[in-house]
C-alpha cells in the first residue's frame with residue numbers, strides 16, 4: 001500500500017469524501033472537491049497510477065469548457081496525439097475506406113494514461129491518495145459511512161463516491177450484483193502493445209482488416225514509433241472467462257482470429273509476449289438511481305459504455321457537476337445528489353447510446369454490412385453529419401459554480 005498526502009490543508013470541519021478509483025472520473029472529482037473546500041481521499045486498487053492504454057477523445061464545447069475551467073486544457077493540447085486516422089484494407093492491403101483523424105479523435109485526443117496523470121497532478125494539492133487498496137465494506141450510519149479496506153485500517157467518511165469503472169466495486173457492494181446493471185452488447189474488444197514490425201509511420205494512424213463480425217487493426221504508438229498498438233473487436237454472445245486471466249483471454253482472441261489473411265497472424269503472434277492486454281466485453285452500465293443515502297456513482301460506474309460512448313468526456317463533465325452541486329448544499333448531500341443526477345442523466349445516456357453502435361460499426365456482421373459501411377462513410381457529407389451529431393450530443397449548458405480555490409495551470413475563468 002502506498003499513500004500520498006495533500007499539500008493544501010482544508011478547514012478542520014471540511015467534509016470528507018472517499019472516492020474509489022483513480023483513473024479519469026475519480027481524480028477529476030477530487031480536483032473539483034478540493035477546490036470547493038472538501039477533503040477528498042482516493043483509493044485505487046492498482047499499486048500506482050495506471051499508465052498506458054488506449055487513446056481517448058474530447059469533443060465539443062462542453063468538454064473543452066470543463067477542461068479549461070480545470071486549468072488543464074493547454075496541458076492536454078501539448079500532449080495530444082493529433083488524432084488517429086483509420087484506414088480499412090482488404091486482404092491484399094488495398095484501401096477500402098479512410099476515416100480522417102477527427103472521426104475517432106474528436107477535438108483533442110490524448111492517451112488515457114497521459115490524461116489520468118494530468119488529472120492526478122491537478123488533484124494532488126487537495127487529495128490524499130491510497131494505492132494498492134480497495135473498499136471491502138460500506139456501512140452507512142446517521143452521521144457518515146463506515147468503510148473497511150483490504151489493507152488500510154477502517155475509517156469513516158461523510159460521503160463515498162464509486163468512480164471505479166464499468167465493473168465498479170462500490171456499485172457491487174451497495175447497488176447490487178454487476179449482472180443487474182451491465183448489459184453485454186454483442187462484441188468484445190481487446191488492445192495490447194507490440195513492436196512496430198510493420199514499420200507504420202507516425203501520422204498514418206491505424207490500419208484495419210475486417211472479416212464479418214471481426215476487426216483486426218494496428219496503429220503506431222504516438223510517443224514511441226518503435227512500438228505499435230493492436231486493437232481487435234469480435235462479435236460474440238456473452239462468454240464465460242476469468243477477467244483476471246490474460247492467458248485465457250489470449251486463447252479467446254486466437255480462437256476468433258486464427259486463419260484470417262492480411263497481417264492478422266503476425267498480430268496474433270505478438271500476443272505471446274504481450275504483458276499489457278486489455279480485454280473486455282463491449283457493454284453498457286445502467287443504474288436506475290445513481291445514489292443512495294451518502295453513496296453515489298460517477299463516470300463509467302454510473303453510466304458507462306466500454307468504447308464509443310464518450311465515457312471520458314462524460315466523466316469529466318459529471319465530476320464537475322457532482323462537486324459543484326455538493327458545494328451548493330454541503331450539508332444536504334441528498335439534494336445535491338438528486339440535482340447532479342437530474343442535470344446529467346439524459347445527457348449521459350445520450351452520449352452512452354453511441355456506444356451501442358460501436359461493435360456493429362467496427363465489425364459489421366456480414367459482407368453486405370461491411371460494403372454498406374465502407375460505401376456510406378466514403379462520402380464526406382455523411383462523415384460531416386456524423387461528426388456534427390457527435391458534437392451536438394456532447395453539448396450541455398454548464399452550470400457555473402464559485403470555487404474557493406484556484407486550480408493549477410491556466411486561469412479557471414468561465415469559457
Ligand SMILES: Cc1cc2nc3c(=O)[nH]c(=O)nc-3n(C[C@H](O)[C@H](O)[C@H](O)COP(=O)(O)OP(=O)(O)OC[C@H]3O[C@@H](n4cnc5c(N)ncnc54)[C@H](O)[C@@H]3O)c2cc1C
Pocket residue numbers: 020021022023024025026043044045046050054055056057058104112133134135163164165166167168169189191298299300301304305306307308309310311312313314315
Ligand atoms: C479501447 C478503448 C477505447 C476507448 N476510447 C474512448 C474514446 O475515444 N473516447 C472516450 O470518451 N472514451 C473512450 N473509452 C472509454 C474510456 O476509457 C472510459 O469511459 C473512461 O476511462 C471511464 O473513466 P472512469 O474513471 O469512469 O473509469 P475507468 O477508467 O474504468 O477507471 C476505473 C478505475 O477504478 C479502479 N478500480 C477498479 N476496481 C477498483 C477497486 N475495487 N478499488 C479501487 N479502485 C478500483 C481501476 O483500476 C481504474 O483505475 C475507451 C475505452 C476503451 C477500452
